[in-house]
Amino acid sequence: MKSSIIFFTFLSFTFLAAQHSKLSPEHYKEQRDAFRNLLPENSVAVLFSAPIRNRANDVDYVYHQDPNFFYLTGWHQPHSALMIYKNPQRDGAGQYREKIYVPERDAYMEMWYGKRYSLSDVKKLGFERVAERAEFKNDITPTEQFDKVLFFEFKNDIRNQTMYVLKNGQRLKVEDPNDLFDLKANLRAAVNFPQDFNKLRHSAYQEIMEADENNIEEVREILQSIVARDSMLSQDNIINKFLNEPTQNYYKEAQRQTAFALRNYNFDIETLPMIMADMREIKSKDEIQLLKKAVAISVVGQIEVMKAMHPGMSEREIQGIHEFVYRKYGAADEGYPSIVGAGENGCILHYIENDEEEIENQLVLMDLGAEYYGYTADVTRTIPANGVFSPEQRALYQIVYDAQEAAINASKAGTSFGELYYLSYDIVAKGLMELKIIEDPSEARSYYPHGLSHHIGLDVHDPGNYGVLAPNMVVTIEPGIYIPANSPCDSKWWNIGIRIEDDVLITPLGPENLSAGVPRDVEGIETLMREDSVLKEFILPELETLVQ
Numbered sequence: 001m002k003s004s005i006i007f008f009t010f011l012s013f014t015f016l017a018a019q020h021s022k023l024s025p026e027h028y029k030e031q032r033d034a035f036r037n038l039l040p041e042n043s044v045a046v047l048f049s050a051p052i053r054n055r056a057n058d059v060d061y062v063y064h065q066d067p068n069f070f071y072l073t074g075w076h077q078p079h080s081a082l083m084i085y086k087n088p089q090r091d092g093a094g095q096y097r098e099k100i101y102v103p104e105r106d107a108y109m110e111m112w113y114g115k116r117y118s119l120s121d122v123k124k125l126g127f128e129r130v131a132e133r134a135e136f137k138n139d140i141t142p143t144e145q146f147d148k149v150l151f152f153e154f155k156n157d158i159r160n161q162t163m164y165v166l167k168n169g170q171r172l173k174v175e176d177p178n179d180l181f182d183l184k185a186n187l188r189a190a191v192n193f194p195q196d197f198n199k200l201r202h203s204a205y206q207e208i209m210e211a212d213e214n215n216i217e218e219v220r221e222i223l224q225s226i227v228a229r230d231s232m233l234s235q236d237n238i239i240n241k242f243l244n245e246p247t248q249n250y251y252k253e254a255q256r257q258t259a260f261a262l263r264n265y266n267f268d269i270e271t272l273p274m275i276m277a278d279m280r281e282i283k284s285k286d287e288i289q290l291l292k293k294a295v296a297i298s299v300v301g302q303i304e305v306m307k308a309m310h311p312g313m314s315e316r317e318i319q320g321i322h323e324f325v326y327r328k329y330g331a332a333d334e335g336y337p338s339i340v341g342a343g344e345n346g347c348i349l350h351y352i353e354n355d356e357e358e359i360e361n362q363l364v365l366m367d368l369g370a371e372y373y374g375y376t377a378d379v380t381r382t383i384p385a386n387g388v389f390s391p392e393q394r395a396l397y398q399i400v401y402d403a404q405e406a407a408i409n410a411s412k413a414g415t416s417f418g419e420l421y422y423l424s425y426d427i428v429a430k431g432l433m434e435l436k437i438i439e440d441p442s443e444a445r446s447y448y449p450h451g452l453s454h455h456i457g458l459d460v461h462d463p464g465n466y467g468v469l470a471p472n473m474v475v476t477i478e479p480g481i482y483i484p485a486n487s488p489c490d491s492k493w494w495n496i497g498i499r500i501e502d503d504v505l506i507t508p509l510g511p512e513n514l515s516a517g518v519p520r521d522v523e524g525i526e527t528l529m530r531e532d533s534v535l536k537e538f539i540l541p542e543l544e545t546l547v548q
């Protein structure tokens with residue numbers, strides 16, 4: 001008995017459930033070509049797959065690919081790397097400008113963890129060069145030939161992984177010599193990445209290098225804001241002197257010192273996020289199709305819950321109905337942890353416990369999004385558990401609705417995110433003043449404490465520049481009012497949290513609300529909640545009756 005337990009606990013559980021891409025190799029090739037066009041001259045960009053994250057003991061979380069990596073490759077497996085070169089490289093087979101590194105075939109590991117792919121299969125995905133990951137360390141050294149080696153900031157959440165090999169019929173646990181940990185270590189070594197790297201200091205030095213007599217005051221201000229974020233940097237000799245040296249010409253000396261301090265480095269961790277923001281904020285036709293599907297699935301989830309909801313339900317059961325609908329449509333996951341909060345829980349912006357056992361007659365805030373082939377929706381509805389808004393709930397709801405309606409209608413190419421936010425803020429502030437919940441518009445901030453809008457895509461908070469709206473952006477419009485208990489207003493308003501969130505495609509003709517299929521006005525919600533749900537027939541035995 002004992003030995004079989006050891007046998008079954010011998011290998012850790014890593015779940016490779018990430019979905020394959022739905023988009024074509026040509027789509028990703030186009031993305032990589034567009035990306036290459038944005039790279040600085042004579043540079044190489046190095047991107048990595050996401051780490052495997054541990055849940056507890058020998059159980060890992062279900063694997064989720066890094067969105068930037070997925071965006072450029074469609075590749076769903078871990079322990080992989082991608083290099084994209086600005087200028088063509090040469091090997092025995094000729095010129096190439098990109099190379100992906102993937103895990104090698106391994107019958108034993110595949111038996112436990114699932115299929116890996118032959119290099120010829122990976123090649124079919126449209127990469128100019130494919131290689132086993134062990135080759136990465138040879139290719140990444142040396143990097144002096146490049147003016148810049150671009151990568152994303154290193155995070156410290158990667159474990160050095162073990163793997164299993166069969167030797168003489170014996171299973172051996174060994175260090176995986178080419179896992180993500182090693183791939184990144186190879187890059188660190190190749191670019192001479194400093195042990196004591198400080199991102200803010202690095203940014204400060206970059207700013208100093210950009211200084212000239214016309215912008216010196218501006219650079220000083222930027223340095224001051226950097227030092228305000230990390231006061232230790234005021235001890236840094238170069239930064240300190242730049243900030244405090246009275247002569248205008250000091251910057252030249254500071255630049256010399258900075259250049260000396262940076263002389264061994266050609267890496268750049270600032271440009272990639274900017275390139276990805278430029279690219280990812282505008283969606284391609286294919287991406288928009290997937291987003292529309294993710295949103296449509298989430299809309300059905302909201303509709304089914306509106307029909308099924310009653311005061312005896314738990315928050316978790318409601319969450320389960322949404323997520324069951326997602327799975328039924330083939331969505332692999334939620335794009336973020338589902339939020340289902342009744343009453344006071346609806347006032348907690350990132351409430352994800354969802355453990356209230358009875359929602360009773362409260363208002364229930366439901367912020368959920370299906371992730372469909374990598375792309376995620378982000379839809380919120382707030383509805384009364386018993387199907388009818390109380391006068392207080394209705395009054396507050398109407399303010400949020402009006403703010404959202406105005407912001408959706410104003411979501412046109414050329415309008416800025418800032419303008420939209422203030423438009424919604426002013427409506428919320430005016431409404432709260434009319435209800436005598438606040439006395440001055442500035443107080444609305446404490447009841448509407450978050451932003452109005454963000455991009456969605458492979459991330460729920462997708463990268464972007466957040467300047468003005470443009471065609472083929474897909475953004476949320478999500479005003480809210482949250483009045484927790486003990487707020488400085490009449491107690492009849494307490495424990496009401498409301499957010500209405502829709503996903504809007506910006507088209508040349510104006511906004512297209514992709515989540516309009518689920519009602520968001522009071523009438524529409526109350527009408528739908530009167531409809532019967534098929535789930536009424538889905539009655540399970542009481543748990544107590546199942547256990548002696």
Ligand code: GLY
Binds near residue numbers: 336
């Ligand atoms: N669900 C996260 C958000 O609405 O931004």
Ligand code: MN
Binds near residue numbers: 378454476478501
């Ligand atoms: Mn959102």
Ligand code: MN
Binds near residue numbers: 367368378379380501
């Ligand atoms: Mn949301």
